[in-house]
Amino acid sequence: MAKAEAQRTHRRRSSLFGKALGWPFQLLAILLVSLVCSIIIEWFGMYWGWWSQPGAEHARVTMEREMGWLDTEFNRSLLIAEPIEMATMVVGTAYDWLFVRTGIAGWIEGGDAGRGGWAVTVREYLAAAVFVTLMTLTRVVILLLTSPLFALAALVGFVDGLVRRDLRRFGAGRESAFIYHHAKRAVAPVFVVGWILYLSVPFAVHPNVFLLPNALLFGLMVSVATGSFKKYL
Secondary structure, three states: OHHHHHHHHHHHHHHHHHHHHHHHHHHHHHHHHHHHHHHHHHHHHHHHOOOOOOOOHHHHHHHHHHHHHHHHHOOOOOOOOOHHHHHHHHHHHHHHHHHHOOOHHHHHHOOHHHOOOHHHHHHHHHHHHHHHHHHHHHHHHHHHHOHHHHHHHHHHHHHHHHHHHHHHHHOOOOOOHHHHHHHHHHHHHHHHHHHHHHHHOOOOOOHHHHHHHHHHHHHHHHHHHHHOOOOOO
């Protein structure tokens, strides 16, 4: 009996350790999926004429507006002393490694000799991909700067859930494993889907429009999962 309990404890610890190691890869996967979705949506809009601006101009304007949100709304942070300088360094470094060193930026900017035909079309689509990538990186920086918002929402939801659980425990309230398990499963998807939608949306939008409702729903799911946890361990 003791040996079986020790094995279950070991498996539980191994599972938690594996999940902790997998978090960076999961976040990287979210970033890549969002980037691919954003580029595909932008290319579809260019091909089908969804945007009012010609060529890659829509992607460039969207990128500049997102960088404008970063300059005006996120000039102070709990995590970083100089967020604007950090964001400029991150985006600039990524642009240098992904596009300048690979020669993509030079080919896009210096290709007037092949004007006309497929060459211009390819350059427009590549330029749009470059702008979308820089826009996505800017939004990633905004998400990192607003991560204390999600931590605060989770903390408030956890404390609220504990209080409601104690009230249910001492007041002989009914338990519902159905609510607990479904709320527990919904915590991570709410978090992930909100981030993917924010990173993939093909137009400039104020971060609070997505992040505040997402943080509120995230905290609510944490509260429901904590409050519906079984009364006695």
